Amino acid sequence: MKKLLVAQSGGPTAAINATLAGVVQCAYSSGKVSEVLGAVNGIKGVLEERFLNLGLHIKNVEDFQLLCQTPAAALGSCRLKIKERTQLEQIITVLRRHDIGYFIYIGGNDSMDTVAQLSAYCEEEGISDICIMGAPKTIDNDLMGTDHCPGFGSAAKYIASTFAELERDCHVYDVKAVTIVEVMGRNAGWLTAASALARLGGGKGPDLIYLCENSFDTDRFLSDVERCLESQDSVLVAISEGIKGADGRYVSEQVQTKAADNFGHAYIAGSAKVLESLVQEKLGCKVRSIELNLMQRCAAHIASAVDIEESRMLGMKACQCALEGSSGRMAAVIRKTDVPYVVEFKTVPISEVANAEKKVPSDWITDSGNDVTEEMITYLRPLIQGENKVVYENGIPKHLSFYE
Amino acid sequence: MKKLLVAQSGGPTAAINATLAGVVQCAYSSGKVSEVLGAVNGIKGVLEERFLNLGLHIKNVEDFQLLCQTPAAALGSCRLKIKERTQLEQIITVLRRHDIGYFIYIGGNDSMDTVAQLSAYCEEEGISDICIMGAPKTIDNDLMGTDHCPGFGSAAKYIASTFAELERDCHVYDVKAVTIVEVMGRNAGWLTAASALARLGGGKGPDLIYLCENSFDTDRFLSDVERCLESQDSVLVAISEGIKGADGRYVSEQVQTKAADNFGHAYIAGSAKVLESLVQEKLGCKVRSIELNLMQRCAAHIASAVDIEESRMLGMKACQCALEGSSGRMAAVIRKTDVPYVVEFKTVPISEVANAEKKVPSDWITDSGNDVTEEMITYLRPLIQGENKVVYENGIPKHLSFYE
Known part of the structure; x- marks a missing residue:
């Protein structure tokens, strides 16, 4: 033997x-x-x-x-x-x-x-x-040849549950506020899509969801957020870490921060941090960015x-x-x-x-580009049960x- | 009635x-x-x-x-x-x-x-x-008149469990790496201290713990991290968001980042992000910062x-x-x-x-300033059960x- x-x-x-x-x-x-x-x-x-x-x-x-x-x-x-x-x-x-x-x-x-x-x-x-x-x-769920990948369902359950909890947290004050949550995924948006599953527990989950498969338009994003703010105080946004502009550059590369200080060197902010700055500047309301970071893969x-x-x-x-x-x-x-x-x-x-790399099919993203379709939910739902x-x-x- | x-x-x-x-x-x-x-x-x-x-x-x-x-x-x-x-x-x-x-x-x-x-x-x-x-x-556990505060125990349980999971995650590669986790608490370090409870599950939890009650010495921090790296690949650090230098300024204020880009304006990095930059520059190894952010209060x-x-x-x-x-x-x-x-x-x-505000007693922090004592564990342990x-x-x- x-x-x-x-x-x-x-x-x-x-x-x-x-x-x-x-x-x-x-x-x-x-x-x-x-x-x-x-x-x-x-x-x-x-x-x-x-x-x-x-x-x-x-x-x-x-x-x-x-x-x-x-x-x-x-x-x-x-x-x-x-x-x-x-x-x-x-x-x-x-x-x-x-x-x-x-x-x-x-x-x-x-x-x-x-x-x-x-x-x-x-x-x-x-x-x-x-x-x-x-x-x-x-956890990225991007392998070909299999309906889905081990590890993805657990990460998706953590993400969905966390969005359900964050939604509660973000709605306690009656002031205009935007919360932008960055989810892992450089090239495939499956994990970010899982944020929509927060709705299965009875809450309304994220208001806006942007996957990295679509090119990210900051003007469109700002107008989406503004529209949400018209009818509600708190707006919860899910974005893939790998969202890119029409030029193919990662949003996270668009702000190269510089330390102006003691330690004196540059570092790169995440996508959510970049959008936090953008919302703060353009819309002027309270805004917070959150990275689910390693927790989403080890919870x-x-x-x-x-x-x-x-x-x-x-x-x-x-x-x-x-x-x-x-x-x-x-x-x-x-x-x-x-x-x-x-x-x-x-x-x-x-x-x-x-x-090879399996990405989210384009028809599983809504035409508005800021949410996922019912087919996506049908696909994802069993995996977090x-x-x-x-x-x-x-x-x-x-x-x-x-x-x- | x-x-x-x-x-x-x-x-x-x-x-x-x-x-x-x-x-x-x-x-x-x-x-x-x-x-x-x-x-x-x-x-x-x-x-x-x-x-x-x-x-x-x-x-x-x-x-x-x-x-x-x-x-x-x-x-x-x-x-x-x-x-x-x-x-x-x-x-x-x-x-x-x-x-x-x-x-x-x-x-x-x-x-x-x-x-x-x-x-x-x-x-x-x-x-x-x-x-x-x-x-x-x-969750800050800083109210006088009560042994501890409702909400703190649950946040502490999330923090301790998350540190136990992060410890597993951070040890999978055999390369030198530092992970710095920022825990809520501007003036009281109770939540950061709870990271030590990760050890109760059998793991070794964070290697270094810095509470905001002590003044934070970056040289001391760097030498602590360096010493840990001599005997192990991965070093896990817990810090309070409110750590301050000897001059009383928050570490998070010491780097005022500047956007050099499209959106063009300044924002403030968290303490962990500041220390990430510092470790990267001074020690040159792989380093990551994590903020437990809102998740620690709503999980x-x-x-x-x-x-x-x-x-x-x-x-x-x-x-x-x-x-x-x-x-x-x-x-x-x-x-x-x-x-x-x-x-x-x-x-x-x-x-x-x-x-009034109840802070961590100084004798519940070790003399080295980078961990908590057994008295702290005895106090915290029942609250997460x-x-x-x-x-x-x-x-x-x-x-x-x-x-x-």
Whole structure:
């Protein structure tokens, strides 16, 4: 029997450890592997032969449960993009040295590119005793080949719930005020669209939503805000961090701030901060900008039960397929119906996934360009359902760590 | 029988509506009031006679439960400080016109000042048929006369849990990086201190904690961070928004940023953003600043069960005392023991509370000035215990609104 190696890569999410749990559960229960190793810091850790024997770290049902409620990447992550054939050679040499027959890489675009290159290399070199599978992960929800991405649903639930709470907060005073909330997403607006789900709890959610897929017109934005202010005191706005002007430049690049002081150097403000200045100057009312920042990707305490369960299932699927001899594919969710929400877990050729980016379809953005359509809500709604049961210790969510 | 009027004031919290629920529950069950009115937008709404009949809005057990899980101020709030005796006269005239015999004002420092002025006015004018009571509220935890303030425990739980999650997130890469998180608090560092509670879940929480009570020395800060970076990759720092240099100036004032661009005007960066620039320049490593912003005061989805229950009890206490003829006092929590955590609800003369500010005792900050002591943990720990049960609708926390 050979060993199975699993690694995590790219930006943290609240669900990537559930996928790790799925891989390990499947491997343990298969009876087909001699040991389950975890590479520390993704493919970088593979190259450096930094491995953990996961049998020493994930031992019982409680460990699996804690792993599923632990945010970020329990094994550590990396941002290494494979650029040379010698790296591929080196990876295979390491896998052979450790008697590894199965390698599952959990990650986003770059990681799927690694899976694509590595499996292509194996095919070219006639290496058939190492199976390499990808398991998707990204809060950005921009991977091709899968209906949606593990981690996205939990981030979407955090964003939607936070917008519902911010709406309450922003409406307490009877003074004109604008609150601009910046949501992650440089090139895809899925997370920003999730702000609209705040309406599902009974509130009215954001008044205006601008995704990065559309070019951002500051005059249009100001007139939208002004119109809202005519009929209400408080206006809540959601914007993607990656909104760009018609010239293709990020709005966040349009104000390069300069320190005029002690420390004396420039730094870049976020999109929301730039728009805060703009509203303050042009409309003169109270305005505040908020960045949801890292919280939106690590708020495991409000993870979506659907997301955590699907993330775990995708880990199992990737592992199962590797154990059955598949290679060069990614586990994926195929949606059968919206209501009731029914999905299947399949695998897709990695070539369909690597180096592509799934953006929001233009007809899921309203013609006014400042909201999303009902189709978007129908698509998003199932992904935030259910509250993942979280174990607390002394009032704080408990996490599983491999390093303490 | 007379009517009872309740109003909310100051900054929103996750628990101020639980206090409102407590007031209304007590009033309903007393059999001593003919009607329960809520003033819209605090004392401003009283002056403008904008009242809601709460009997039409809070009708059953489910409404009470939803109110207790709704953040911000369900009645709306204001920031009006009473400055003239004519305003006091006018308030009493309004109360008489509406046959109001009891007025409960839920709020922070300014609101308790209003209660103090109003009850003093009544005493001077020989008005004995209107009882005025205060119920405390502030995430800042800076009110005198009470062991701690409603709303603080929930904000502390959000902050501690978020730091636990951020710690996971920040440790995934094996590169030197500094994350600086700004927590609310201009003059009192209680909320920033709560970041230390992240350690109670098993993680190590923030590496460095700087409260606004101590003067902030940037050289000392840089050497603290550098020392941490020697033995670990990622350093997590908590700072109060109100940290000040030895000259008494806010750190956030030390960099007045200037837009060099399209929109062309200055704005002020937060303390964390200023320190981000400093670390980038002086240490040259990866650095990120995060503001917990409004989320820390409105994250009702992770409210502390202890905080919500105490907030409700304080509302009941204030109402009960008013109905028994007390006036010019504030409901307060008196802590009997830390372990087991036992409290009593009492009332204190409003004069002991108004216009005072409770800061963190200097001996609850370590000598190094970059952490809090065990006494602080002992004080804070009980306040974040228990998870308030939250009802979700379509994956989003459900809120009660009086205006939809």
